[in-house]
Amino acid sequence: MIRLLAFCLLLTALSFSSAPAQNLLRDPDRAAVPTRPWVVDRTGLTAVPLPARGWCPTPELDGSGVVRLRVDSLxxxxxxxxxxxxxxxLSGVRFLVQQDCPQVQAIEVQGYAAGTRSFLGSLLREEGWTLQGAQLGNSGIRR
Incomplete structure (x- = not known):
């Protein structure tokens, strides 16, 4: 009974906290919670750089030349x-990334379907920007 009461209190506290705080609780490794799509496709694909600010790796920020993207699908x-x-x-997204961040050498892609991580991949300049990656099993992490 006490566990049930504690669980209900926790749920109540989370329901009153802000959405960014809830997302941070669910996904502490993300530096920023995307607030809107950066690129939207007619097929329903959307992309947003991670973190939302400071996503372009610069030498001043000890940049590695890798840009991280979150791609969402239905x-x-x-x-x-x-x-x-x-x-x-992703070819179109890469073009936009290179316009703002010409020093990019690689793009890391984290693919989500209906809020569950479903794909991990990358595009590398040295490999002609061809998408490499793997679809995750049904036990993807809900984010």
């Missing part, structure tokens, strides 16, 4: 092979 099929639509979408 369902997991967007990340299934052969991923032509995803590759096409």
């Amino acid at each position: 369902d997991r099929r967007a990340y299934a092979a052969p991923r032509r639509d995803l590759q096409r979408f």
Whole structure:
């Protein structure tokens, strides 16, 4: 009974805290919570750089040349092979990234479907910006 009461109090406290605080509790490794899509595709794919500010690695910030992106989709099929639509979408995103951040050498892609991490991949300059990655199993982490 006491555990149930403690659980209800915790849920009540979380329901009154702000949305960014709730997202930070669920995902402490993200430096920023994306507030809106940076790029939107007609197929429903969206992309936002992580963190939302300071995403372009600069030498002053000890930049490694790697840009992190969160890509969201309505369902997991967007990340299934052969991923032509995803590759096409990321080619457009890469173009925008290079316009603002010409020193980029690699783009790390974290793909989410309906809020669950479903794909991890990368695009490397030295490999001609071809998407490499893997779709995660059904036990993806809810973010």
